[in-house]
Amino acid sequence: MAVGFGKVILLGEHAVVHGRPALAAALQRGAEARTVAAEGPELEVATWELLLRAHGERDPGPHAMLQSAFEALLEAYEPPPALRVQVELSLPGGAGLGGSAALSVAVVRALDAALGLTRSDDEVAEMAQRAERVFHGNPSGIDAAMAAHGGVCRFERATGVRTVRPARPLPLVVGYSGEQGSTKQTVASVARQFEREPERVGEIFDAITAVVQNGQRAIEEGELDRLGQLMILNQKLLSSLLLSTPRLEEMCQAACEAGAYGAKLTGGGGGGCMIALCEGPEVSAKVAAAIEAQGREAFITEAGA
Numbered sequence: 479m480a481v482g483f484g485k486v487i488l489l490g491e492h493a494v495v496h497g498r499p500a501l502a503a504a505l506q507r508g509a510e511a512r513t514v515a516a517e518g519p520e521l522e523v524a525t526w527e528l529l530l531r532a533h534g535e536r537d538p539g540p541h542a543m544l545q546s547a548f549e550a551l552l553e554a555y556e557p558p559p560a561l562r563v564q565v566e567l568s569l570p571g572g573a574g575l576g577g578s579a580a581l582s583v584a585v586v587r588a589l590d591a592a593l594g595l596t597r598s599d600d601e602v603a604e605m606a607q608r609a610e611r612v613f614h615g616n617p618s619g620i621d622a623a624m625a626a627h628g629g630v631c632r633f634e635r636a637t638g639v640r641t642v643r644p645a646r647p648l649p650l651v652v653g654y655s656g657e658q659g660s661t662k663q664t665v666a667s668v669a670r671q672f673e674r675e676p677e678r679v680g681e682i683f684d685a686i687t688a689v690v691q692n693g694q695r696a697i698e699e700g701e702l703d704r705l706g707q708l709m710i711l712n713q714k715l716l717s718s719l720l721l722s723t724p725r726l727e728e729m730c731q732a733a734c735e736a737g738a739y740g741a742k743l744t745g746g747g748g749g750g751c752m753i754a755l756c757e758g759p760e761v762s763a764k765v766a767a768a769i770e771a772q773g774r775e776a777f778i779t780e781a782g783a
């Protein structure tokens with residue numbers, strides 16, 4: 479089975495689009511894909527009961543973009559493979575957990591396996607980035623890189639991914655606000671703010687960079703309380719870029735009151751998911767329960783699949 483990992487951004491989303499570093503961790507959840515023979519390239523997403531044909535009739539619904547993204551991936555395959563890629567997703571879409579990148583990486587790996595092609599993780603991520611551009615406009619590449627590499631990483635547009643080694647596990651609770659965020663829209667909104675107020679927004683990016691650098695040391699030194707404080711700080715900086723929502727704020731507050739070291743939105747924002755860093759299983763269970771008590775979904779995980 480070919481796999482693509484979902485991810486959470488621990489620190490640094492949005493600033494990473496503008497060339498700053500960010501820290502991310504792969505999730506145990508993501509996408510799995512395999513192929514069966516077909517007349518031409520087809521994509522089946524069982525989770526959404528969806529079957530698309532490349533270059534076939536345009537999907538009239540919300541999956542038109544997926545069809546174009548699939549076609550972008552296929553540009554690297556000549557002749558077009560007579561294969562149906564069957565994908566199963568274990569992540570909600572539009573939740574900021576890298577679902578589209580996980581899907582693209584799983585599709586590339588499944589096609590490569592069937593065609594006897596070998597590619598490095600970096601090359602797979604580069605392929606997935608073609609589809610990410612269709613979905614997200616101007617993505618930094620962090621989602622595609624994490625979907626291919628896994629683990630805990632620092633990412634920068636200029637240098638790509640570097641593995642970060644946590645001194646101890648990073649127990650996380652992921653809470654889903656139920657509000658669909660559009661990364662394409664929030665990335666465009668931050669770009670507009672940066673254009674209008676380069677100094678103010680540039681200072682926010684500088685502050686986020688400092689948070690990321692400090693956060694990397696906290697991870698490498700196993701200081702979860704410090705990392706939690708930095709997450710709280712990062713959340714404030716993201717809020718000042720109008721990326722949070724009242725619901726995400728409530729969820730972060732509930733998580734901290736239930737004992738999390740820190741909490742923040744993760745990914746594109748404007749809805750989607752938040753993460754809370756916990757000491758271990760007991761705190762994680764309390765934090766997840768506090769989020770669920772607000773009528774939201776939560777799952778417990780450990781960063782760095």
Ligand code: MEV
Nearest residue numbers: 491492617618619745746
């Ligand atoms: C999305 O997971 C993270 C953003 O920084 C966008 C990107 O880096 O492409 C919001």
